[in-house]
Amino acid sequence: MRTRSSSIIVRLATGMMSGLVAFGLLMPVAVAADWASVIMYHRFGEGQHPSTNIKPEQFRDHIAELKSGKYTVLPLSEIVDRLERGEELPDRTVALTIDDAYRSVFDVAWPMLRDAELPFTIFVSTEPVDKRFSDYMTWDQLRLLRDAGVHIGHHAHTHTRLPALSPDQVMAEIKTANERFDAELGFVPAIFAYPYGAFGDEVKTVIRNAGFKAAFGQQSGVAYSGYDRFELPRFAMSENYGGIGRFRLAANALPFRVKDVTPSDNVLSRNPPIFGFTIDENYGSLKTLSCFSSSQTGGAVPIEKIGGRRVEVRVSTPFKSSRGRINCTLLGPDRRWRWFGSLFYIPNGVGR
Structure with a gap:
């Protein structure tokens, strides 16, 4: 991962505010930061797929935690833009993302997120939707989400492991999905998520050259302003790794800046x-x-x-x-x- 210099001013301000709070001179506030935790889900209430599923009761606990007043939940695109510009974010900023457009997103997750008024991004692979697989959403359902203000992200066409393809094949995946997004939703998503979280240098180059503003993997970590924007991290949640304790660890995590x-x-x-x-x-x-x-x-x-x-x-x-x-x-x-x-x-x- 290649990094750029982070905002020294942001770090100094954060340290000074934390010190004042520690000495009782200020009440705790959401101090300035240049990082955010991005949470990733796949399925909801589909217990036959425990490695990618989150139980509805677990998800309700996550939402309740996010609504407790400690966190600022922002659209993923806003976080990406502000990190790229080096702008401040509130401490404990969180984004919610969901991969693959499974039907349970529409039936289970969306009503809960809608009622809680929490923004989220759903990354869609176009082929399973085109083929009307029974456990995936339809284009009509995705249009309903789009019209309700849900953010749609790009997840390639066939949901294959992109490093197994040649660069030309990866670009063909992107172009095919672009055509389908434009035809069905009227736009091409600007943010990409690597299927299975799999990428390498060649794949990143294709995604960058395809005009995306950022791309996310599935490696754990906190996104910050100096992070390579074409390999941004996310914390994956599942039945075994989605308890409220782990969720709190992820939502409260701090950046680990490396080079x-x-x-x-x-x-x-x-x-x-x-x-x-x-x-x-x-x-x-x-x-x-x-x-x-x-x-x-x-x-x-x-x-x-x-x-x-x-x-x-x-x-x-x-x-x-x-x-x-x-x-x-x-x-x-x-x-x-x-x-x-x-x-x-x-x-x-x-x-x-």
């Missing part, structure tokens, strides 16, 4: 990867820094700290499927966690 990430490409040529990064901000003690790999069980994996800010993660077990994750966390102020995650695509024959 010089290796490997630089999320499509692996070596499995397991030689993974490392340089911390791009002074966080003080790193005693609570831990990293976890989806290929290894039993807790955190070994890390080596070099020169104060360089971190090398020692993953010894290869990823067994086409996707692999490494997540690193660091305890920050007020018991809020900093998150930095990477999601890798592992081609067939690369260590698995």
Whole structure:
């Protein structure tokens, strides 16, 4: 991930306000920030798909938390624009996103979000809608959402793993979906989400050249103004990872600013990867820094700290499927966690 310089003024203002609050000179307020947590869902009340489903009662708890007064829920497009311009956001800014346009979004999630008056973005792959798959929404339903102010995002045409395609094939996916969006909704979405969260340098280049303003993956982390806007992170929620405790951790998370990430490409040529990064901000003690790999069980994996800010993660077990994750966390102020995650695509024959 390549980063740009973040707003020093925003950080200084945030630190000064936090200090005044700590000494009782000001009441707690939503201080200025240059980051936001983006939450991702797929299915609602579809218990036969637990890895992508959230239970309705879990979702109600999430909405109640967001309505508690601690958070500012904004449309994803507004957050993207303000981060790109380096503008301030309220602390604990959150965006809600939903991938794939399953029918349960229309039947279960939308009525709850509509009643709560919470904005959200739904990322649509056009082929399943065109083919009228029974568990997907229809174009008529998507038009109803559009007319009600729901934001529609781009999720390619066939919902395939884009790194498995050639750049020309990826562009064909985009162009086909563009034609269908324009024909059915009257516009082409400006924000993209990678199917399965899978991307690499070649795919990112195609998406950038296709004219999108930003693209989101499925790696955990907080989006901030210096983050590469074509690999922005999201926190995925599911039955097993969607309890109110984890939701609060994600919604309250702080940015983990890093640079010089290796490997630089999320499509692996070596499995397991030689993974490392340089911390791009002074966080003080790193005693609570831990990293976890989806290929290894039993807790955190070994890390080596070099020169104060360089971190090398020692993953010894290869990823067994086409996707692999490494997540690193660091305890920050007020018991809020900093998150930095990477999601890798592992081609067939690369260590698995």
